[in-house]
Amino acid sequence: MAADYGKAVCPMNAPMIQAPAQEMLKLLEELAVFSAPGAGVTRLLYTPEWSRAQFFLQERMAGLGLEVVSDNVGNVYGKLTGRNPEDKVILTGSHIDTVINGGKYDGAYGIAAAVTALHYLQQTFGQPLRTLKAVSFCEEEGSRFPLTFWGSGHVTGLYDGSEAEACADSEGVTLEAAMVECGIGMGIRSDKAESGDKSGSGTVGMGSTARRNDIGAFVELHIEQGIILEKTAKQIGVVQAIAGQRRFMVEVCGTANHAGTTPMHMRQDALAGAAEMLLALEGLAAEAGEPLVATSGRLEVLPNTPNVIPGEVLFTLDIRHSEEEELEAFCDCILAAFKGIAARRGLTLKIMPRLSASPAPMDGGLTGMLESICRNQGRTYRNMVSGAGHDAQLFAPQCPTAMIFVPSRAGISHSPEEYSSPEELAAGLDVLTALLYELAYK
Known part of the structure; x- marks a missing residue:
């Protein structure tokens, strides 16, 4: 037919x-x-x-x-x-x-x-x-x-x-x-x-x-x-x-300080911490394999001045997968990784959910x-x-x-x-x- x-x-x-x-x-x-x-x-x-x-x-x-x-x-x-x-x-x-x-x-x-x-x-x-x-x-x-x-x-x-x-x-x-x-x-x-x-x-x-x-x-x-x-x-x-989606806004807070007078081992650099988090996001997403994808498409740095150590960073997180359990498991994994990075660097972390759409x-x-x-x-x-x-x-x-x-x-x-x-x-x-x-x- x-x-x-x-x-x-x-x-x-x-x-x-x-x-x-x-x-x-x-x-x-x-x-x-x-x-x-x-x-x-x-x-x-x-x-x-x-x-x-x-x-x-x-x-x-x-x-x-x-x-x-x-x-x-x-x-x-x-x-x-x-x-x-x-x-x-x-x-x-x-x-x-x-x-x-x-x-x-x-x-x-x-x-x-x-x-x-x-x-x-x-x-x-x-x-x-x-x-x-x-x-x-x-x-x-x-x-x-x-x-x-x-x-x-x-x-x-x-x-x-x-x-x-x-x-x-x-x-x-x-x-x-x-x-x-x-x-x-x-x-x-x-x-x-x-x-x-x-x-x-x-x-x-x-x-x-x-x-x-x-x-x-x-x-x-x-x-x-x-x-x-x-x-x-x-x-x-x-x-x-x-694919289902999870979106978050992530706030990383450190201490804004003078770029020339603050020794490297005494810094609480929010941008360096955020950068490590985003590299972890890329690596863990690659390990998870298709069809999972993870993206950070927006980044805000404060005070965003060349000679000041960044004290605060806001970035978006967009994670997608066609299976609910896999999506949730990856979200739990990456957010735990972020928390570990923040703790090791002496940074504070705030994770704000923005969207939860099921597959x-x-x-x-x-x-x-x-x-x-x-x-x-x-x-x-x-x-x-x-x-x-x-x-x-x-x-x-x-x-x-x-x-x-x-x-x-x-x-x-x-x-x-x-x-x-x-x-x-x-x-x-x-x-x-x-x-x-x-x-x-x-």
């Missing part, structure tokens, strides 16, 4: 770039236009660029014959109603927002592919058995406001809307004010889950409750944002899990289907862990969830240099479309 469909979608003797892929690539280019001035694409939550992009998507979805609705936080859906309305929805898509000066593929690719896949399936196979929806989540990146997954977090119940009152951007604009400026968000809080839409075919509805209980499976197609697929010459990444395993049945589809389409693939966070990790505890990766050139993402070739993007579209067919038409 899957083999026949895989061959039908991408015949081995046909060109890689066919009409559906061309439609998707055109949509990607059109979405990239909705950007603030500057390099790359900047489309922050609830800005004019964001609003225009979401409105454009609603018009495009409606023009393709999909039923369209946007909810009370600005998530946009295009719906292909199934013949069995009592069955739960098959949902696919990604996020419309970007980082500042980002690329045109991160998030937008998953949306463009979702819309294209639904249009192709409708044109080719007609009405599905189970309802299909393409979603453009309003936010995932956390680039404007100090939270992430504002879109999918409302769908899955992570947020209830109360966060909008106090959460503000760097200019002091609250989420609530930004939503009102966009004309959305009135009556955002609700304890009731939305189980269906009321909009008609080819029309646009507004304001349904974001929280949903009608999702039977979620599939997200995304660029890898890493270099593994390119380095291993694989066309498709079948994600087995999204999100993908559904084994769906990953198995993806592997079968890749084989049937003659595509090379590899099973892998996603070190980056994605909307899919919020759905994984609630419904069968899958993620598909395509290669990123040189592993570059969150940059104007972000790039995946048309052939790579088309391959991901074919795999996504085949999985949606299996889930909604069989």
Whole structure:
């Protein structure tokens, strides 16, 4: 069954770039236009660029014959109603927002592919058995406001809307004010889950409750944002899990003193201690091996003066692994090492947790289907862990969830240099479309 469909979608003797892929690539280019001035694409939550992009998507979805609705936080859906309305929805898509000066593929690719896949399936196979929806989540990146997954977090119940009152951007604009400026968000809080839409075919509805209980499976197609697929010459990444994260702020305190008059053996140098800690972090992470990664990306030194021994250092700690027990064990190990270094050097240490996100395993049945589809389409693939966070990790505890990766050139993402070739993007579209067919038409 899957083999026949895989061959039908991408015949081995046909060109890689066919009409559906061309439609998707055109949509990607059109979405990239909705950007603030500057390099790359900047489309922050609830800005004019964001609003225009979401409105454009609603018009495009409606023009393709999909039923369209946007909810009370600005998530946009295009719906292909199934013949069995009592069955739960098959949902696919990604996020419309970007980082500042980002690329045109991160998030937008998953949306463009979702819309294209639904249009192709409708044109080719007609009405599905189970309802299909393409979603453009309003936010995932956390680039404007100090939270992430504002879109999918409302769908899955992570947020209830109360966060909008106090959460503000760097200019002091609250989420609530930004939503009102966009004309959305009135009556955002609700304890009731939305189980269906009321909009008609080819029309646009507004304001349904974001929280949903009608999702039977979620599939997200995304660029890898890493270099593994390119380095291993694989066309498709079948994600087995999204890594859990632990983030800390570490404060190391010593004694600030004169650089010329304080003997080396009498110093309590906070920066030297922090440097030893970071070398220990690198070494222990290398010993732990894949898929664990550990990073310190920000360092603040006080008083930060050339002729003064540093008295205080603040640095960040970001640790990720796909297995909860391994993640916790490494955190315990490295923090114990830090404490030992501080004690030996006569420094004081303060460790402040900032984030604790559990690993999100993908559904084994769906990953198995993806592997079968890749084989049937003659595509090379590899099973892998996603070190980056994605909307899919919020759905994984609630419904069968899958993620598909395509290669990123040189592993570059969150940059104007972000790039995946048309052939790579088309391959991901074919795999996504085949999985949606299996889930909604069989």
